Amino acid sequence: MERKNFLRSLIIGTVSTSVLVDSCKKDTDAITATGSSTTTSSSTTASSSSSSSGSSTCSVIETETEGPFPSKTPASYVRSDITDGRTGYKLTAKFTINNSNNSCNPLSGALVDIWHCDAEGNYSEYGGTSMQSTNYTSVHFLRGRQTTDANGLVTFTSIFPGWYQSRATHIHVHIYNAAGTSLKVTQVCFPEGTGSALLAVNGYKKGMTGYTYNAQDSVFSDDSAGLELATVTGNTTDGFVLSITMSIPA
Secondary structure, three states, X not given: OHHHHHHHHHXXXXXXXXXXXXXXXXXXXXXHHHHOOOHHHHHHHHHHHHHHHHHHOOOEOOXXXXXXXXXXXXXXXXXXXXXXXXXXXXXXXXXXXXXXXXXXXXXXXXXXXXXXXXXXXXXXOOOOOOOOOOOOOOXXXXXXXXXXXXXXXXXXXXXXXXXXXXXXXXXEEEEEOOOOOEEEEEEEEOOOOXXXXXXXXXXHHHOOOOOOOHXXXXXXXXXXXXXXXXXXXXEOOXXXXXXXEEEEOO
């Protein structure tokens, strides 16, 4: 009997040790995967990072509201120069549209509408209300439509947008397929901080007192600002160039 109990204790001890070793191994693997402390784990992490990076370049840009001032008849404003007499610092706006349903290859033949406010924060086609006191219902400045080329690119000549209460500086974008079916409505925001075009323009005559920055903006305050944030270069003398690539399902 004593010999039987002795053998039984040896078996239990062996099983317990095995479980303990397995548990330590799992913990070690978890730490290694997180810390990338081995060659194998580093390769996996790098692969994952590369995959994530590749995915982010093809992430579909967020859908946003058209806002209260969309173009009423966008097909009437097929033009690359949308300035239409408004004064302000020149802005060349370049939008590249990719098809997320086709390995993010350029989407040619898409219709791209844009619109934004003028230097004072007013929109054309609207006004005379509590939302916008100045009446611009009979004019159509800073609105236009272009068709993407083989590279998925459209280019507009405009002015650097101003700002109005509770919103960061932005441009509205509505993309349709060639048949006119809506594919995406979104908005584009501008970089902020030292050396940015936003601070160089300094809100035109309004300055930046009371300005709503991206982090507090009702549209851009979530993580979407990363995809909707354009690149803006240039200066107040030569003008600015805005560039952004958007991936959409088409």
